Amino acid sequence: SSELTQDPAVSVALGQTVRITCQGDSLRKYYATWYQQKPGQAPILVIYGQNTRPSGIPDRFSGSYSGYTASLTITGAQAEDEADYYCNSRDSSDNRLVFGGGTKVTVL
Amino acid sequence: QVQLVQSGAEVKKPGASVKVSCKASGYTFTDYYMYWVRQAPEQGLEWMGWINPNSGGTNYAQRFQGRVTMTRDTSISTAYMELSRLRSDDTAVYYCAGGSNLRYWGQGTLVTVSS
Numbered sequence: 001s002s003e004l005t006q007d008p009a010v011s012v013a014l015g016q017t018v019r020i021t022c023q024g025d026s027l028r029k030y031y032a033t034w035y036q037q038k039p040g041q042a043p044i045l046v047i048y049g050q051n052t053r054p055s056g057i058p059d060r061f062s063g064s065y066s067g068y069t070a071s072l073t074i075t076g077a078q079a080e081d082e083a084d085y086y087c088n089s090r091d092s093s094d095n096r097l098v099f100g101g102g103t104k105v106t107v108l
Numbered sequence: 109q110v111q112l113v114q115s116g117a118e119v120k121k122p123g124a125s126v127k128v129s130c131k132a133s134g135y136t137f138t139d140y141y142m143y144w145v146r147q148a149p150e151q152g153l154e155w156m157g158w159i160n161p162n163s164g165g166t167n168y169a170q171r172f173q174g175r176v177t178m179t180r181d182t183s184i185s186t187a188y189m190e191l192s193r194l195r196s197d198d199t200a201v202y203y204c205a206g207g208s209n210l211r212y213w214g215q216g217t218l219v220t221v222s223s
Contacts, residue, residue, distance in 0.1 A: 042203060102152040
């Protein structure tokens, strides 16, 4: 089965831009979906499809793709964006889901 | 508004089984698959499987094959996840998630496996 690889942690200065990446074979065929999770809370959907935000998600969140890599960009990071971010997609070999290991974003 | 409300925390002994429920409201239960995802302490999200509430068809992650059973009761818009032969490393928060792109999540159910 496929795997999705994320950097374990990144940091960003308040108001600056941070890119979180998710790499895997399945991303050549399927879109990534991105979730934000804060401590003690359930995940929240932030980006899906090519680059679609559910209602209520600020437009500083955006998604993009290049080859085997999907990216989530936070433009003008805010203190409340400090959280763990997970990508997922369908497994490239069958009708299953796979999650990346998650990226902890720290806003300095 | 859409809500997924899960059953309460459980404490189980190794070798036992646990059954977690997830009651959906605010949308047509049979319109979307229901997914189950777990998160061990200080770890990432792990997909366990899904159930098609319309047909009852399931698809389980390979590592849970033979130990997990997902069912549903459409009359009460509720999905269930039962995990058997529990081990200490099954201690985790178990989430149900539904809607397109797993848009909606339950609040999570902590299952603690301890002798």
